[in-house]
Amino acid sequence: MRGNLQIIDLVKIGNITLPDFPLLLAPMEDVSDPPFRAVCKDTGADLMYTEFISSEGLIRDAIKSRKKLDIFDYERPIGIQIFGGDEESLSMAAKIVDVTNPDLLDINFGCPVKKVALKGAGAGVLKDIDLMVRLTDACVKATNLPVTVKTRLGWDEQTKNIEEVAERLQDVGIKALSIHGRTRCQMYKGEADWTLIAKVKNNPRIHIPIFGNGDIDSPQKALEYKHRYGVDGIMIGRAAIGYPWIFREIKHYVQTGELLPPPTVEERVAVCKKHLRGSVAWKGPIVGINEMRGCYAGYLKGLPNIREYRARLVVLKTPEEVETVLDEIQTAYAGIEMQRAPIELVNYHEKCPL
Structure with a gap:
């Protein structure tokens, strides 16, 4: 000072x-x-x-x-x-x-x-x-x-x-x-x-x-x-x-010195949608959809019993279908108090070499 x-x-x-x-x-x-x-x-x-x-x-x-x-x-x-x-x-x-x-x-x-x-x-x-x-x-x-x-x-x-x-x-x-x-x-x-x-x-x-x-x-x-x-x-x-x-x-x-609460379900879905739309716009619908499939687990981590929704997301072939399921998730988990899940530092060698 x-x-x-x-x-x-x-x-x-x-x-x-x-x-x-x-x-x-x-x-x-x-x-x-x-x-x-x-x-x-x-x-x-x-x-x-x-x-x-x-x-x-x-x-x-x-x-x-x-x-x-x-x-x-x-x-x-x-x-x-x-x-x-x-x-x-x-x-x-x-x-x-x-x-x-x-x-x-x-x-x-x-x-x-x-x-x-x-x-x-x-x-x-x-x-x-x-x-x-x-x-x-x-x-x-x-x-x-x-x-x-x-x-x-x-x-x-x-x-x-x-x-x-x-x-x-x-x-x-x-x-x-x-x-x-x-x-x-x-x-x-x-x-x-x-x-x-x-x-x-x-x-x-x-x-x-x-x-x-x-x-x-x-x-x-x-x-x-x-x-x-x-x-x-x-x-x-x-x-x-x-x-x-x-x-x-x-x-x-x-x-x-204070911890923020973890992102809400609404925030998670909104960011996931933005990432999806950007991926499709930059890479095209096929590659964009395929490469997003590995991202859903991270965005939705911490939501209880989310496995069924994730299983649906990774087989869908159009952005519209994915966004429909994301909307379902937002509705199903509306108001849920998110718990902070530990961040996993994946050992991703060949996938992400840096």
């Missing part, structure tokens, strides 16, 4: 200004698409990223890679994330991304799955820090956008080199660093170790924002980690799948 004026520390990523202790939606393959990002934005995500995009795919003009470049003004600030293990390809991909005008460009040095990491991209680059620096430098020089990086502690227990990585990447010009508190070899096993993330944040040489990632599944843990590790913000991935309200709940708890 200065007099009666409270000083609020804002977080800066290049020319992007975020609120104090921002909450970031992690880039997740097959999850962080525009329909999902839209509901997370509504519930409080301060900065979001696209699914990761192959630099080689962008250069080849692959349809799937190009489709992932779709961003919308209501999402801002929004970052596009790319991955690759070749300097020239990453540089060319960065130039392509630049034209789409996101707010920042993020480089993925964290994806642990074999099809990425064992081909020398994603977390595979953690085996060669000199290469990681060269790849990052090539991107920084290829774009006018702020460049950020998401990575892990190291390749394995013997190579937890994140402190060196942070200094060297900052030296070549990145504007923020997100760190998942596991090595590549851990995948998602065990508990995320935030102690090294704290060491990076507390390094007097580091002046860029440091965001922590891994195992945040409740408002209480978010606030505890904020105080214990001193990070500038938190990146949330798996906890938001099927429960985008995690952002709203964390913000409220950090500000007040």
